[in-house]
Amino acid sequence: MEIFDYLILGAGPAGLTFANLLREKMPEASFLVLEKETQAGGLCRSADVDGSPLDIAGGHFLDVRRPEVNRFLFGFMPEEEWNLFERDSRIDMGTYETGHPFEANIWQMPQEEQVKYLKSIALAGCNLGTPRPEKFVEWVTWKLGDRIAKAYMLPYNAKMFGADLEALGTYWLDKLPDVSFEETLLSCLNRRPYGTQFYYPKKYGYGELWRRMGESLGDRILYRKKAAGLDPETKTVTCEDGSRFRASCIVTTIPWKSVQRYENCRPDIPEKIGRLRSTGTEIRYVPKHLDTKAHWIYVPDPEISYHRILVRHNFCIGSKGYWVETNLDRVTGSHEGIAFRNETTYPLNTVDKPGIMADILSYMEQRQIYGLGRWGEHQHYNSDAVVERAMRLFERIALQRA
Ligand SMILES: Cc1cc2nc3c(=O)[nH]c(=O)nc-3n(C[C@H](O)[C@H](O)[C@H](O)COP(=O)(O)OP(=O)(O)OC[C@H]3O[C@@H](n4cnc5c(N)ncnc54)[C@H](O)[C@@H]3O)c2cc1C
Structure with a gap:
């Protein structure tokens, strides 16, 4: 050999x-x-x-x-x-489409919807200083608030990961876009998308x-x-x-x-x-x-x-x-x-x-x-x-x- x-x-x-x-x-x-x-x-x-x-x-x-x-x-x-x-990546929300990531594109929604989403993010655990959870499903609400969690993040990830969703930890989440509450507020005020480039x-x-x-x-x-x-x-x-x-x-x-x-x-x-x-x-x-x-x-x-x-x-x-x-x-x-x-x-x-x-x-x-x-x-x-x-x-x- x-x-x-x-x-x-x-x-x-x-x-x-x-x-x-x-x-x-x-x-x-x-x-x-x-x-x-x-x-x-x-x-x-x-x-x-x-x-x-x-x-x-x-x-x-x-x-x-x-x-x-x-x-x-x-x-x-x-x-x-x-x-x-x-x-140009989007999320199909059934009755409307929004840009991805969700939290950077709330500015595209009608104003009354923006207020509801922003309020929910303001009350998210990470913005109130509560401890970071160790399981992904809990982290989503802690990081993005219950509205984004229920409307998009949890149903989408349940489709991607199936029954395994419950087993996921949070140590890998640097993979996901990290948009702070301040950046979300600024994108709503400036009505500006969050963009990035790619080659094909x-x-x-x-x-x-x-x-x-x-x-x-x-x-x-x-x-x-x-x-x-x-x-x-x-x-x-x-x-x-x-x-x-x-x-x-x-x-x-x-x-x-x-x-x-x-x-x-x-x-x-x-x-x-x-x-x-x-x-x-x-x-x-x-x-x-x-x-x-x-x-x-x-x-x-x-x-x-x-x-x-x-x-x-x-x-x-x-x-x-x-x-x-x-x-x-x-x-x-x-x-x-x-x-x-x-x-x-x-x-x-x-x-x-x-x-x-x-x-x-x-x-x-x-x-x-x-x-x-x-x-x-x-x-x-x-x-x-x-x-x-x-x-x-x-x-x-x-x-x-x-
Ligand atoms: C749906 C999807 C979308 C993605 N989108 C992007 C994107 O937009 N941009 C991006 O950069 N990355 C993207 N990725 C990630 C990208 O596919 C991986 O990062 C990349 O392919 C990893 O390369 P790798 O060599 O580590 O593994 P792999 O590409 O999986 O290569 C492993 C190789 O090992 C071979 N192999 C397996 N078992 C054996 C065996 N027993 N004996 C011999 N050979 C074997 C396989 O045939 C394969 O050729 C995406 C992945 C997925 C699934």
């Missing part, structure tokens, strides 16, 4: 970034990427549907707020190949960027190689087809649970891995025109199965139709048409997760096995955050070992 310097599990944004940094900056290092699918890109892949690209695990947009990351990514797909958009490729889907990153690795990616066993003591990976690979260092970006067998491993580690939770999402294409300028629309109504509509023709110029995103547990019956089923899309931030992950990562790191990215760290990271995490891990382990 050939022994590599690095074995990288998974060719999503995290694995692709780490592998390309090795290729660019350490040409003498031997490495191999193992990927279970036939294509690179992970959750960021796109497919051609009805003549235009569709992001098969849900709408993906490149954030503008990490310039170092964007410079690196533009090395694979130059900035001229991207359109820059001013984000001009001619392709988001997946094209990652496809090119995979291509640049040539035969150093093996496709259809599903890691099924891991021996942390010998750093050996066994794939479903029986092939085995060994390395001095392993970077794993795949869900810890997707490995069925942990051999020679402290017994509490597989047990802890078994307690990690995640949800899945179905992406369904609808070949109809939606008359709106929004890029995407959040749908909190519990009677409607999907939670988000992606209005493709507003960010993928020249395309038709739209797609909807639904938690797999809410998908019922058989539907006609084109759909993509993704089993693991959102790592769940349950109350016990930080302790579980700290134990797994420290045990593995002592054996030069590093968890990286959305699944390796079991964190709700976006792709730009994952690329940044890969850059920092590369500096910490690869450059230091050289």
Whole structure:
């Protein structure tokens, strides 16, 4: 069995970034990427549907707020190949639509509604100085007041996370926009939206960027190689087809649970891995025109199965139709048409997760096995955050070992 310097599990944004940094900056290092699918890109892949690209695990947009990351990514797909958009995301409240995030767009409502919402926020726990709750469902009312909680945040998140909503903690909420009460008041007085920008490729889907990153690795990616066993003591990976690979260092970006067998491993580690939770999402294409300028629309109504509509023709110029995103547990019956089923899309931030992950990562790191990215760290990271995490891990382990 050939022994590599690095074995990288998974060719999503995290694995692709780490592998390309090795290729660019350490040409003498031997490495191999193992990927279970036939294509690179992970959750960021796109497919051609009805003549235009569709992001098969849900709408993906490149954030503008990490310039170092964007410079690196533009090395694979130059900035001229991207359109820059001013984000227009909305919430469908049934009888009216408002901008997202809700608390920054109250100014769009009739004045008497604004007063009711502002009063409710003023009475929220965070503005009255009561202690911050540890469970997400209680935190929502504490942070945003009972009106936004009941009208949008709780029904929307119940659709996204299903029964798991009750199990979520609050330590991950830096992911959500943090709009203070003062900023909410100012937006009502100034009648000004809260905007941010994003990139989407001009001619392709988001997946094209990652496809090119995979291509640049040539035969150093093996496709259809599903890691099924891991021996942390010998750093050996066994794939479903029986092939085995060994390395001095392993970077794993795949869900810890997707490995069925942990051999020679402290017994509490597989047990802890078994307690990690995640949800899945179905992406369904609808070949109809939606008359709106929004890029995407959040749908909190519990009677409607999907939670988000992606209005493709507003960010993928020249395309038709739209797609909807639904938690797999809410998908019922058989539907006609084109759909993509993704089993693991959102790592769940349950109350016990930080302790579980700290134990797994420290045990593995002592054996030069590093968890990286959305699944390796079991964190709700976006792709730009994952690329940044890969850059920092590369500096910490690869450059230091050289
Ligand atoms: C609905 C949705 C919308 C999103 N929107 C955005 C957005 O607008 N902007 C943004 O930047 N990010 C967005 N994200 C987040 C983005 O998808 C992730 O940050 C990114 O894909 C994480 O990259 P990763 O490499 O860590 O994981 P992944 O992309 O999941 O890659 C993991 C790879 O491992 C492979 N793998 C899994 N198991 C095995 C195995 N046993 N053996 C071998 N290979 C295996 C998978 O096939 C995959 O290729 C969104 C995510 C979702 C679900």
